[in-house]
Amino acid sequence: MSPLLEVKNLRTHFYTFEGVVKAVDGVSYDLEEGETLGLVGESGCGKSVSAMSLMRLIPDPPGKIVEGEILFEGQDVLQLSMDEMRLIRGAKMSMVFQEPMTSLNPVLNLEKQLGETLQLHKGMNKQEARQESIELLARVGIPDPERRISQYPHQFSGGMRQRVMIAMALSCNPRVIIADEPTTALDVTIQAQILELMKGLTQEFGVAMIVITHNLGVVARYADRMNIMYAGKIIERGESAEIYRNPRHPYTVGLLKSVPRLDLPRRTRLDPIEGQPPDLIAVPTGCAFRARCKWAVDKCATDEPGLESVAEGHYSACWRSEDLGPEALDFLNDQ
Amino acid sequence: MTTLSTETNTGNTSTHDDVLVEVNNLKMHFPVTSGLLFQREVAQVKAVDGVSFSIRKGETLGLVGESGCGKTTTGRCILQLYKPTDGEVIFEGTDLTKLGNRQMRQMRRQMQIIFQDPFSSLNPRMTAGDIIGEPLVVHGLVKNGQEKREKVRKLLDDVGLHPYMADRFPHEFSGGQRQRIGVARALSVEPKLIVCDEPVSALDVSIQAQVINLLEELQEQYDLTFLFIAHDLSVVRHISDRVAVMYLGKVVEIADRNEIYQNPLHPYTKALLSAVPIPDPVIDAQRERIILSGEVPSPLNPPSGCVFHPRCSMAVDNCSQFIPELREVSPGHWVACSEVDGY
Numbered sequence: 001m002s003p004l005l006e007v008k009n010l011r012t013h014f015y016t017f018e019g020v021v022k023a024v025d026g027v028s029y030d031l032e033e034g035e036t037l038g039l040v041g042e043s044g045c046g047k048s049v050s051a052m053s054l055m056r057l058i059p060d061p062p063g064k065i066v067e068g069e070i071l072f073e074g075q076d077v078l079q080l081s082m083d084e085m086r087l088i089r090g091a092k093m094s095m096v097f098q099e100p101m102t103s104l105n106p107v108l109n110l111e112k113q114l115g116e117t118l119q120l121h122k123g124m125n126k127q128e129a130r131q132e133s134i135e136l137l138a139r140v141g142i143p144d145p146e147r148r149i150s151q152y153p154h155q156f157s158g159g160m161r162q163r164v165m166i167a168m169a170l171s172c173n174p175r176v177i178i179a180d181e182p183t184t185a186l187d188v189t190i191q192a193q194i195l196e197l198m199k200g201l202t203q204e205f206g207v208a209m210i211v212i213t214h215n216l217g218v219v220a221r222y223a224d225r226m227n228i229m230y231a232g233k234i235i236e237r238g239e240s241a242e243i244y245r246n247p248r249h250p251y252t253v254g255l256l257k258s259v260p261r262l263d264l265p266r267r268t269r270l271d272p273i274e275g276q277p278p279d280l281i282a283v284p285t286g287c288a289f290r291a292r293c294k295w296a297v298d299k300c301a302t303d304e305p306g307l308e309s310v311a312e313g314h315y316s317a318c319w320r321s322e323d324l325g326p327e328a329l330d331f332l333n334d335q
Numbered sequence: 336m337t338t339l340s341t342e343t344n345t346g347n348t349s350t351h352d353d354v355l356v357e358v359n360n361l362k363m364h365f366p367v368t369s370g371l372l373f374q375r376e377v378a379q380v381k382a383v384d385g386v387s388f389s390i391r392k393g394e395t396l397g398l399v400g401e402s403g404c405g406k407t408t409t410g411r412c413i414l415q416l417y418k419p420t421d422g423e424v425i426f427e428g429t430d431l432t433k434l435g436n437r438q439m440r441q442m443r444r445q446m447q448i449i450f451q452d453p454f455s456s457l458n459p460r461m462t463a464g465d466i467i468g469e470p471l472v473v474h475g476l477v478k479n480g481q482e483k484r485e486k487v488r489k490l491l492d493d494v495g496l497h498p499y500m501a502d503r504f505p506h507e508f509s510g511g512q513r514q515r516i517g518v519a520r521a522l523s524v525e526p527k528l529i530v531c532d533e534p535v536s537a538l539d540v541s542i543q544a545q546v547i548n549l550l551e552e553l554q555e556q557y558d559l560t561f562l563f564i565a566h567d568l569s570v571v572r573h574i575s576d577r578v579a580v581m582y583l584g585k586v587v588e589i590a591d592r593n594e595i596y597q598n599p600l601h602p603y604t605k606a607l608l609s610a611v612p613i614p615d616p617v618i619d620a621q622r623e624r625i626i627l628s629g630e631v632p633s634p635l636n637p638p639s640g641c642v643f644h645p646r647c648s649m650a651v652d653n654c655s656q657f658i659p660e661l662r663e664v665s666p667g668h669w670v671a672c673s674e675v676d677g678y
Contacts, residue, residue: 188607193627216540217611220619261613266592267573272548
């Protein structure tokens with residue numbers, strides 16, 4: 001069976017005065033029906049841009065999808081006209097953004113905001129849309145939806161707004177939800193609530209989800225598989241359980257090692273990844289992570305490693321993936 | 336069992352000698368006004384409502400809680416950036432709330448702050464060198480430009496930046512580097528106390544660890560005391576010696592780091608700890624998870640009795656009527672919940 005969504009060699013570049021920013025530079029992955037895929041990386045690694053590209057929401061100019069294919073249900077969405085795209089966006093593919101305050105329209109009440117999608121994509125009339133919206137709000141755990149539906153976004157708290165966003169994303173029974181840092185702006189206890197809610201709803205509705213986040217804990221709790229991005233490329237990919245237990249790329253190892261963990265004894269010192277990510281206008285030759293990598297060899301400076309299989313379903317883009325395994329694990333587990 | 340009162344050295348069983356800052360029954364109520372011309376007070380936001388704790392010399396006290404719980408306001412009240420409504424802030428025997436502006440300005444040399452957002456807390460029109468050097472000039476710690484430049488170079492070096500970067504402007508630095516400038520600026524006047532208000536939450540994970548390590552090194556080198564305000568409980572456990580948990584303007588639990596993480600007593604602390612996702616799917620799935628229902632109530636109209644009772648799984652009838660005081664249930668472990676054993 002072919003996957004629900006297949007991204008092939010996607011390149012999204014931004015043309016700025018200072019040069020071409022290669023935000024996404026040759027990214028390929030797929031998404032199976034009903035699965036949750038984590039897209040992990042630090043700010044500026046291209047994770048949001050790669051997701052926005054799926055929805056074709058890249059502002060052009062300055063941005064442009066210069067290459068690649070995005071096969072959704074077997075159809076390349078990059079070939080669709082804007083009108084055709086509009087039929088998919090919000091209906092079959094929908095999105096939950098990080099900042100629920102800025103992504104809801106402040107001057108429309110919930111009835112209008114939720115109803116708009118339903119009327120547009122499902123051809124409901126106003127009354128039906130209202131009824132459906134109330135049910136959706138109840139589904140995402142908003143108390144007293146009959147009254148709340150006439151309220152405006154500012155009358156909701158952050159967690160409640162995120163629930164509204166989720167209701168909106170679910171409203172047209174999409175096949176894929178792209179959640180861009182859905183819980184980053186929320187407090188820990190509210191984050192836990194939203195995570196539980198999304199996990200339950202995606203299972204219940206059988207929706208596939210792409211979760212974009214920098215929080216390794218969130219992916220661990222959520223995702224079946226994950227892609228780790230660095231400087232516009234996927235550098236490691238595999239089942240989440242496998243990647244957390246047996247990371248192969250030095251960047252992944254470094255990320256896991258740099259966060260303090262509540263379940264392990266406290267370390268006297270943290271082990272950060274030294275240095276900073278490269279400037280995406282002038283990505284160095286060879287491996288982009290080389291300058292920060294403690295295991296780099298000469299070859300890393302000249303040749304760029306591609307994603308190679310290191311175990312079943314587990315890929316890593318590193319010249320030393322093969323021989324690094326035990327050493328990297330020792331480093332990671334050494335408290 | 337000791338009961339908490341404003342006279343005792345609260346949340347702390349040790350003597351006064353090793354205490355740097357003592358906060359007693361601190362309150363910060365912000366008025367909510369109505370009317371354009373003749374503003375009248377219609378309500379009060381009780382951002383901080385009777386908080387007491389002390390910070391020992393050389394330690395890091397972690398202050399955790401969710402947004403709106405008053406942790407930042409508490410930090411700012413200690414530095415007198417807000418004039419507290421009530422209560423005392425005793426810094427080495429001096430009650431800061433009683434000082435006039437001029438005297439307070441003198442005291443500010445002893446206490447500095449590092450802000451959360453490294454983008455908005457640095458003046459974009461000043462060079463890094465001027466930002467770091469300004470406090471030196473204000474407090475008259477350098478005689479001339481030459482001395483200032485040398486000091487700035489030394490500070491830049493201390494925080495892991497190159498001295499030649501002194502002539503650059505904030506926009507030329509990355510987030511992590513900017514936070515280092517903020518740290519250098521705070522260090523410049525050789526303070527005793529630094530209030531770190533979410534110093535790493537705006538940074539990427541790999542950079543967070545760099546800044547945390549830097550803070551720990553500097554603490555040792557300069558003999559600093561930190562009040563570390565954060566919402567990330569893993570980071571707080573790493574850096575703190577003791578931890579205070581705040582909820583809706585009140586401290587609900589204080590204990591030593593290991594004690595509070597291994598043996599949390601207050602139901603809110605328990606829920607907070609269980610909500611933190613662990614970056615290992617196998618371990619995370621095995622953990623007991625307490626999902627709190629509802630949200631933090633508005634500090635405009637806090638619940639009666641224990642402010643946590645509407646969301647608490649352990650709540651009994653009494654909780655809505657009586658405000659639980661912070662009490663010491665085991666040495667050094669203070670909790671404000673009547674349903675905890677030994678309370």
